[in-house]
Structures are given as C-alpha cells and as structure tokens.
Amino acid sequence: MNQKATYEIAITEKLRQLPVPDMRDAIWSRIEQQLDLDMPEDDEPESPDSPNNSSWRKTGWKVGPFAVIVAIITLFFINQNNRSNPNNTSDRTPIKTETVSPQTNDPTSPPSTKNTVNTPPVVNNGSTPVNGSDSVFNQPMIFNQPLDSSVNLPVFIPPVVQNSSQSPPKQDSVPNKKPRGVTGIKDQDYHITLKKDSVP
Amino acid sequence: MIAVANDIDLLEGCLSNDRKAQKLLYQQFYEFAMTIAMRYSRDEMDAGDIMSHAFVKIFKSIRSYDNTKGSLHAWIKRIVVNEGLDHIKSRERFSENVELETVEEPPINNSVLEQMGAEEIMELIAKLPPATHAVFVLYAVEGYNHREIAEKLGISEGTSKWHLSEARKTLQKQLAHLR
Numbered sequence: 402m403n404q405k406a407t408y409e410i411a412i413t414e415k416l417r418q419l420p421v422p423d424m425r426d427a428i429w430s431r432i433e434q435q436l437d438l439d440m441p442e443d444d445e446p447e448s449p450d451s452p453n454n455s456s457w458r459k460t461g462w463k464v465g466p467f468a469v470i471v472a473i474i475t476l477f478f479i480n481q482n483n484r485s486n487p488n489n490t491s492d493r494t495p496i497k498t499e500t501v502s503p504q505t506n507d508p509t510s511p512p513s514t515k516n517t518v519n520t521p522p523v524v525n526n527g528s529t530p531v532n533g534s535d536s537v538f539n540q541p542m543i544f545n546q547p548l549d550s551s552v553n554l555p556v557f558i559p560p561v562v563q564n565s566s567q568s569p570p571k572q573d574s575v576p577n578k579k580p581r582g583v584t585g586i587k588d589q590d591y592h593i594t595l596k597k598d599s600v601p
Numbered sequence: 602m603i604a605v606a607n608d609i610d611l612l613e614g615c616l617s618n619d620r621k622a623q624k625l626l627y628q629q630f631y632e633f634a635m636t637i638a639m640r641y642s643r644d645e646m647d648a649g650d651i652m653s654h655a656f657v658k659i660f661k662s663i664r665s666y667d668n669t670k671g672s673l674h675a676w677i678k679r680i681v682v683n684e685g686l687d688h689i690k691s692r693e694r695f696s697e698n699v700e701l702e703t704v705e706e707p708p709i710n711n712s713v714l715e716q717m718g719a720e721e722i723m724e725l726i727a728k729l730p731p732a733t734h735a736v737f738v739l740y741a742v743e744g745y746n747h748r749e750i751a752e753k754l755g756i757s758e759g760t761s762k763w764h765l766s767e768a769r770k771t772l773q774k775q776l777a778h779l780r
Contacts, residue, residue: 405710405744406706406709409740411715412722412741413742415714415717415718415719416719416722416723417636419636419719419723421631424648424649427649428652428653431653433620433651433654436623436660439657439661440618440660440661442618442619442620450603478778503738
C-alpha cells in the first residue's frame with residue numbers, strides 16, 4: 402500500500418461522491434448486442450444434428466427460399482425444353498384416338514377398329530390432362546416443327562354433326578300452344594273435287 | 602431499487618449464459634463499476650465504452666472467477682480497471698524516456714479541494730495527459746504502489762514515479778489558479 406498525501410485522501414473521498422450517470426439501459430443494450438454476437442444464448446440444449454437446432458433453423462431460413470427459387474427455375478427450363486423439342490419421346494405415350502364416322506348413325510354401336518387412327522404423341526404441357534379422346538379433341542394441337550415422315554400424320558377429322566332426324570323433337574318453350582286455324586276443319590275439307598253436275 | 606440477488610445464483614445463471622442473470626449481475630454492479638470506469642475516462646461516453654467492454658469480458662471469462670481467491674467485487678474491479686487502462690493506452694503510448702528515483706511532493710492546499718465539487722475534481726484529473734492520468738488514479742485513488750503500477754502498465758517504477766510527480770505539479774498549478 403502506498404503513502405497517500407492528505408490532499409490525495411481528500412480527492413479520493415470527493416471522487417466517491419461523484420454522481421453516476423444513468424446510462425444503465427444504453428450500456429446494457431450494447432453489452433447484450435455484443436454477447437448475442439459472441440456467445441448467443443441457448444434456450445434449451447439441443448443436439449447438433451437436430452433439425453430444431455437454432456443454427457440449423459437460421460441456415461434453413463437462408464437456404465429455404467433459395468432452394469424454392471432454384472426448383473422453380475429448373476421446372477421452367479424443363480418445360481421450355483419440352484415445348485421446343487417435341488421429338489423427345491421420353492415422356493410421351495401414343496394416344497389412341499377414336500373417331501366417329503359420319504356414316505355411322507347409330508351412336509350405340511361399338512366403334513369400328515378401322516376408324517381408329519394412331520395419332521402422333523401429343524405433348525402434354527401439364528395444363529391439360531390426357532385421359533381420353535374427348536380431351537384431345539377439345540385441345541388445339543400445336544406443332545412447331547415438321548414431323549418426321551416415320552410418324553403418322555394426324556388425320557383431320559371434321560366435327561361430328563348429328564343427324565337432325567335422330568335427334569329428339571324439340572319441345573316448345575311455350576307450354577299449351579294455341580292450335581292454328583279454325584277448329585273442326587280438317588285438311589280433307591279443302592280438297593276440291595269435280596262433281597258430275599257441274600260438267601256441261 | 603434493484604433487488605440484490607444472491608451472488609452464487611447470479612454466477613450460476615451467468616455460467617449457463619442466461620441473459621436474465623447476466624443483466625441482473627450487471628445492474629447489481631453498475632454503480633460500483635461505473636464509478637471506477639469514470640476515473641479513467643474523459644467523459645461519460647468514454648466511461649460507457651469502458652463499461653461495455655469490461656462487462657462483455659466479465660461474462661466471457663466468468664468461468665475463470667475463483668471465489669476462494671477473492672470477492673466478486675474485487676474480481677470485477679480488476680477487470681474494469683484493466684479495461685480503463687487499455688482505454689488510456691489506446692489514446693497514448695506510455696513513454697519510458699523519463700524516470701525518477703523519488704517522487705516530488707509539491708504542496709497542495711487542502712482547503713481548496715474541500716470547497717470543490719466531485720465533478721470539478723474529476724475534470725481536473727481528466728485534463729492530465731493520459732499516461733499521467735492513469736498513474737495518478739492508480740496511485741492516489743486506487744491505492745496501488747509503484748511496483749504494481751509498473752507491472753500493470755508495462756513501465757518501470759521510475760517512470761511511474763515521474764508520472765505521479767508530473768500529475769501532482771499539474772494539479773498544484775491548476776488549484777493555484779482556482780484560489
């Protein structure tokens with residue numbers, strides 16, 4: 402211990418009376434910020450491999466959106482590639498399309514195998530399901546490139562027009578329609594026949 | 602008024618890096634540590650810097666505290682003082698060029714000091730050159746001897762004596778102006 406002069410003892414006493422500035426919260430926020438960086442608080446012990454690990458969660462937040470964006474871009478390019486390259490047969494299956502011959506009036510008769518044509522595989526772009534012939538006919542067929550000669554060309558089939566005689570009579574929209582003409586007079590009444598008396 | 606928690610409970614919380622326990626320990630020792638930090642600073646901002654660095658060190662090295670070797674107060678004081686000295690060192694390099702065998706003791710009128718407020722005295726001390734400031738506080742306020750000061754600051758005992766003599770002469774001149 403040193404030998405203090407009397408004035409030094411007086412200085413020490415005075416400095417003990419020095420008012421402390423209230424910077425408690427401001428300083429603590431700086432300390433806490435530094436502690437969060439250097440030694441982050443653990444809420445509960447977790448195994449490092451656990452997916453609930455805080456560091457894994459922090460990384461997941463960063464990697465998650467990036468992975469989604471990469472997946473979307475990849476799907477987009479695959480889609481584009483499939484559209485521009487219709488000869489790619491890897492994911493296409495030939496579709497048997499049944500056509501209805503205009504001569505066949507009986508809709509209940511089974512379709513003839515002669516009328517079945519093999520159409521070239523249609524690329525399903527994912528927006529239209531290929532479940533049957535109806536869905537294929539309802540969708541426009543787009544070919545961007547000339548087809549290979551080995552591939553059967555699609556047969557244009559005109560839309561089927563149903564025979565009007567086959568169709569059931571249309572019912573009038575107005576119920577109890579009034580009959581035309583005078584009641585009690587038939588068509589036979591209008592027939593003009595020559596009578597013997599009238600011949601001179 | 603902040604409730605004074607049991608030091609052992611606080612230490613256990615701080616050892617497990619519990620932020621609430623750390624905050625409670627900080628609040629419990631705030632005034633004690635801030636009083637020390639202000640002795641080594643020129644203003645409140647400097648004192649805030651010393652405090653934040655000191656408490657981060659305290660929480661990082663809390664495992665090294667051994668209650669058989671001394672009280673928690675003494676351990677925290679040592680860290681705050683060391684941080685204060687580091688702060689002064691960052692402002693000025695401690696010179697080894699000047700040495701003294703004996704410290705001069707110029708007469709200082711005690712009655713003038715008695716009339717001065719604590720803040721005025723602190724301002725006088727803060728005006729000293731940083732190295733002289735550090736030696737004066739360590740010797741006159743903290744009670745270290747020249748050998749201890751020399752170890753802390755990495756200087757010789759003669760240099761420590763020279764700084765103390767310079768501090769006393771400067772203070773005497775300033776107090777003479779205040780008469």
